[in-house]
Amino acid sequence: MDAIIGKYRVHMEETGLVLTHPTGMSFDLTLEETLGLMEFIKGYQPAIAAAQRDTEPGIKSVVVEKETNNASETES
Numbered sequence: 001m002d003a004i005i006g007k008y009r010v011h012m013e014e015t016g017l018v019l020t021h022p023t024g025m026s027f028d029l030t031l032e033e034t035l036g037l038m039e040f041i042k043g044y045q046p047a048i049a050a051a052q053r054d055t056e057p058g059i060k061s062v063v064v065e066k067e068t069n070n071a072s073e074t075e076s
Contacts, residue, residue, distance in 0.1 A: 002011040009020045017034040019027040029037065041048075 002009060004010070005019075007022055011018055016028060016030040017037075019029070
């Protein structure tokens with residue numbers, strides 16, 4: 001089964017995982033290396049998820065002050 005992860009084509013063979021970049025460069029990982037990669041990603045998964053959430057906002061925040069109802073004071 002082939003999949004696309006970002007710009008890499010990924011597929012499993014009997015000997016392991018193959019990652020292929022569009023330029024043609026391939027990374028052939030053995031089954032042990034594939035399991036090691038999975039453990040590495042699992043260990044850093046919270047940090048990776050946090051990095052995705054920590055994006056710089058596109059606009060500045062605006063603070064709106066609550067309007068006070070001083071109509072009775074101004075009528076005096």
